[in-house]
Amino acid sequence: FEALRVVGAPAEPDVRGVVDEPTLRPYALLWLAEHDGADPEDAHEVLTRREATWLWVDTAAAVADHGEAPLLVRHLESAVQATVPALLDEVRAVGHPRTVQVLVALAAAHPDPALAKAVRRAAFQVHTGGS
Known part of the structure; x- marks a missing residue:
């Protein structure tokens, strides 16, 4: 996650691109929720x-x-x-x-x-x- 946090917005299209990958989906959804401004403590609600x-x-x-x-x-x-x-x-x-x-x-x-x-x-x- 830290690498994606550093990259920020430019990573968004690639992260959205793996949302349908079962093993990457939870990580992608959490990062997208956090990137979109969700509180990290509440981000698990997207799973x-x-x-x-x-x-x-x-x-x-x-x-x-x-x-x-x-x-x-x-x-x-x-x-x-x-x-x-x-x-x-x-x-x-x-x-x-x-x-x-x-x-x-x-x-x-x-x-x-x-x-x-x-x-x-x-x-x-x-x-x-x-x-």
Whole structure:
């Protein structure tokens, strides 16, 4: 995002051009909303729930890649889902290629054994193709 912020308005046509790309769409919509003057805190309102879930997994993957376990646990609070079970249901269905890795990292990082077990179970279900 920072590079697009620096480029500014000249990037707009290219960003609009990727709005139909499923993996880039959430990022493009957020940047366009922010570029059009939306408050960055409210910009997520332009995303569907599925897009917000995809973005949650994508962000969690980046956090996990950097070994930031406490930040990964805190990232749970940013999910649009009201409960962890609801988040896990939607994360399993979203089809992000890093879902298993994110769930395994989250399970390893979470201090609550019961919640960590539920997250590990969800990771296993995604890995095996179960529901």
